[in-house]
Amino acid sequence: xxxxxxxxxxxxxxxxxxxxxxxxxxxxxxxxxxxxxxxxxxxxxxxxxxxxxxxxxxxxxxxxxxxxxxxxxxxxxxxxxxxxxxxxxxxxxxxxxxxxxxxxxxxxxxxxxxxxxxxxxxxxxxxxxxxxxxxxxxxxxxxxxxxxxxxxxxxxxxxxxxxxxxxxxxxxxxxxxxxxxxxxxxxxxxxxxxxxxxxxxxxxxxxxxxxxxxxxxxxxxxxxxxxxxxxxxxxxxxxxxxxxxxxxxxxxxxxxxxxxxxxxxxxxxxxxxxxxxxxxxxxxxxxxxxxxxxxxxxxxxxxxxxxxxxxxxxxxxxxxxxxxxxxxxxxxxxxxxxxxxxxxxxxxxxxxxxxxxxxxxxxxxx
Amino acid sequence: xxxxxxxxxxxxxxxxxxxxxxxxxxxxxxxxxxxxxxxxxxxxxxxxxxxxxxxxxxxxxxxxxxxxxxxxxxxxxxxxxxxxxxxxxxxxxxxxxxxxxxxxxxxxxxxxxxxxxxxxxxxxxxxxxxxxxxxxxxxxxxxxxxxxxxxxxxxxxxxxxxxxxxxxxxxxxxxxxxxxxxxxxxxxxxxxxxxxxxxxxxxxxxxxxxxxxxxxxxxxxxxxxxxxxxxxxxxxxxxxxxxxxxxxxxxxxxxxxxxxxxxxxxxxxxxxxxxxxxxxxxxxxxxxxxxxxxxxxxxxxxxxxxxxxxxxxxxxxxxxxxxxxxxxxxxxxxxxxxxxxxxxxxxxxxxxxxxxxxxxxxxxxxxxxxxxxxxxxxxxxxxxxxxxxxxxxxxxxxxxxxxxxxxxxxxxxxxxxxxxxxxxxxxxxxxxxxxxxxxxxxxxxxxxxxxxxxxxxxxxxxxxxxxxxxxxxxxxxxxxxxxxxxxxxxxxx
Numbered sequence: 001x002x003x004x005x006x007x008x009x010x011x012x013x014x015x016x017x018x019x020x021x022x023x024x025x026x027x028x029x030x031x032x033x034x035x036x037x038x039x040x041x042x043x044x045x046x047x048x049x050x051x052x053x054x055x056x057x058x059x060x061x062x063x064x065x066x067x068x069x070x071x072x073x074x075x076x077x078x079x080x081x082x083x084x085x086x087x088x089x090x091x092x093x094x095x096x097x098x099x100x101x102x103x104x105x106x107x108x109x110x111x112x113x114x115x116x117x118x119x120x121x122x123x124x125x126x127x128x129x130x131x132x133x134x135x136x137x138x139x140x141x142x143x144x145x146x147x148x149x150x151x152x153x154x155x156x157x158x159x160x161x162x163x164x165x166x167x168x169x170x171x172x173x174x175x176x177x178x179x180x181x182x183x184x185x186x187x188x189x190x191x192x193x194x195x196x197x198x199x200x201x202x203x204x205x206x207x208x209x210x211x212x213x214x215x216x217x218x219x220x221x222x223x224x225x226x227x228x229x230x231x232x233x234x235x236x237x238x239x240x241x242x243x244x245x246x247x248x249x250x251x252x253x254x255x256x257x258x259x260x261x262x263x264x265x266x267x268x269x270x271x272x273x274x275x276x277x278x279x280x281x282x283x284x285x286x287x288x289x290x291x292x293x294x295x296x297x298x299x300x301x302x303x304x305x306x307x308x309x310x311x312x313x314x315x316x317x318x319x320x321x322x323x324x325x326x327x328x329x330x331x332x333x334x335x336x337x338x339x340x341x342x343x344x345x346x347x348x349x350x351x352x353x354x355x356x357x358x359x360x361x362x363x364x365x366x
Numbered sequence: 367x368x369x370x371x372x373x374x375x376x377x378x379x380x381x382x383x384x385x386x387x388x389x390x391x392x393x394x395x396x397x398x399x400x401x402x403x404x405x406x407x408x409x410x411x412x413x414x415x416x417x418x419x420x421x422x423x424x425x426x427x428x429x430x431x432x433x434x435x436x437x438x439x440x441x442x443x444x445x446x447x448x449x450x451x452x453x454x455x456x457x458x459x460x461x462x463x464x465x466x467x468x469x470x471x472x473x474x475x476x477x478x479x480x481x482x483x484x485x486x487x488x489x490x491x492x493x494x495x496x497x498x499x500x501x502x503x504x505x506x507x508x509x510x511x512x513x514x515x516x517x518x519x520x521x522x523x524x525x526x527x528x529x530x531x532x533x534x535x536x537x538x539x540x541x542x543x544x545x546x547x548x549x550x551x552x553x554x555x556x557x558x559x560x561x562x563x564x565x566x567x568x569x570x571x572x573x574x575x576x577x578x579x580x581x582x583x584x585x586x587x588x589x590x591x592x593x594x595x596x597x598x599x600x601x602x603x604x605x606x607x608x609x610x611x612x613x614x615x616x617x618x619x620x621x622x623x624x625x626x627x628x629x630x631x632x633x634x635x636x637x638x639x640x641x642x643x644x645x646x647x648x649x650x651x652x653x654x655x656x657x658x659x660x661x662x663x664x665x666x667x668x669x670x671x672x673x674x675x676x677x678x679x680x681x682x683x684x685x686x687x688x689x690x691x692x693x694x695x696x697x698x699x700x701x702x703x704x705x706x707x708x709x710x711x712x713x714x715x716x717x718x719x720x721x722x723x724x725x726x727x728x729x730x731x732x733x734x735x736x737x738x739x740x741x742x743x744x745x746x747x748x749x750x751x752x753x754x755x756x757x758x759x760x761x762x763x764x765x766x767x768x769x770x771x772x773x774x775x776x777x778x779x780x781x782x783x784x785x786x787x788x789x790x791x792x793x794x795x796x797x798x799x800x801x802x803x804x805x806x807x808x809x810x811x812x813x814x815x816x817x818x819x820x821x822x823x824x825x826x827x828x829x830x831x832x833x834x835x836x837x838x839x840x841x842x843x844x845x846x847x848x849x850x851x852x853x854x855x856x857x858x859x
Binding site: 149 | 674675677787788789791792793796797799800811817818819
């Protein structure tokens, strides 16, 4: 056994890193937003969304295989040249910061609605950002350890939700496919937005000390877990609420859990929200890491992302303070999610084509 | 000996015994416990010089003077005459002084350009007693004593193995304390060991009176609330850790061995877990883990419920809690702080006082204050219960250090809970957890086997598996050899 000096993580930790980056702030409202598009076939949309993510992951893998020790940022530098590369890198940095700030503002909004109506938003946002800064400073392996540990909580999550099986009506999902294919496809779009976070593959994969195919395997496992988890949540919400009631509950998971009461704990939704905070924190940390890693790629001297975390966190806090009220925050979040079409779907595919056409590869050290 | 002494006193040994005595006296500043005795050996006058305070006069008489007298007429060299096991020839006076301070006596003879140093150290020992802060129900009741050699003996007695290595260091510019680094050569991770040596050699202190004093010099993060090295007074515990590939540091004059690198879990293990049956051992260990969580979070959770989330309580509970809060003038955070502060006062007062008075303090503090404060209407009943349970829980942790760090962690959590309710507690816990994940003890992960997750390590974590199931060593110290021989040999055909 050796003391691990270099900053690498195992493929096992990689699974949880991606899961935790994906499961985040959107989980509370995800079943609702899918339902508004796909109706009671929403769970099929989630499954289709998982397949789309899988295809994308394979594309990512083909790209990353050509540049095994590079993150997205270094790939941009090599394939598109330094000048265009640094512009696109900047755009990616802005994208990650924007996602980070949308997470922060949704988090603060949800806390204001559900737990602490009088606490100022800025305080919640600053505290959460502080936690993020503390977490991301230092090697990635520490972050990965934390992610694996807090993943135990997803099990509690599932157990809390499973309790609702006692009160569901199975007839609510029938008839399957009543509205046709189009609503399901539209719902897939919404599902994809909740699954965002798998783009961390671009940033974290070079840190994984493993073969390229194993990295793909890890990412696929996490995608499978998240897909099944999400479709399970959507399904259970549909079964629980049925057609008419569902339209009234923007955070269906919370409303569902709130309706149970045990002998010792009356309001389990508070417990559920407490666990949810951890998930929010982990996905914020992931995006903060991605953004600060992007800043690091501009610097020639620095080989660590730690000094840049603050510069990534401050803009995300400031931006997250701008939108106020549910509707503004909703608009902001929708805007950011539409940006992901470019940054998660469009640009990577173009990069792949570019690197295939120009036959650019990372020089093998041998 | 140390460099600074060499500079001042590097004089060769004189041919005249009296001159030697005079020089040594001046080096030691005419200290009163420096004694000498004139002798004659084979027609040459000589002198035995020793420090009365640490030399054993009986030994001088038996192993130096008597043999010399008996061999007066035979033409034998001194090496063959003296019966002591440790005899060395010394050329320079400052080395002689060093030996003198170590408990040797010096034998100088006229006409010789060197002297003999004979080890006649007075072994000031006490019998190994059970350490009062690490008691066990069953198992060994021996504890370390204050003498380094005897402590090393206690370890050797338990580990009759050729791979047990003891490396001695001298620590402390002024105090020149002996320090021993003990490890199993075939198990310990060589890189960790090299790092420990590098750190020990890099330390420069005037005084090193115990390994606990050195802890701050050896650890990475001094400001962390969690102890990163395990102090223990139990030889059996030390042995078990050595066999996990860890390193123990002992020092002269201290009954504590410092074990490093350790994990968070090591502080929750007790030899009792392995002495008792599997089920009860696991149960008690789980109890300790739960009590860790309770001690850290219970006051915070209570404050959060009272201040923010009353609705989480079921209807039947709301009434008694609300009734006890009726008429209390303070907000819950002040109540909690007053009570925790009182308990800490009682503890601190009780620790230093002799036992009979300590009990009185306990009764006055616990019963009188607790009862009076409630009937006076300052503090609510439930709060007294909560704080008392917290205090009891924090004392179930088998190591004192971890217990005190838990008690320190309750304060920030209580403040966070009073500001943000459950959100504050969760955020506080996230920070603590992050800190645990980031903490390393000499480059090895502190929160192993939880993070990084190590499934085989979990066999000896929250619960304890049967011993014959634990076939691999704890991985956190990165031992050279993973396999551990535990099997029920008779169960296979």
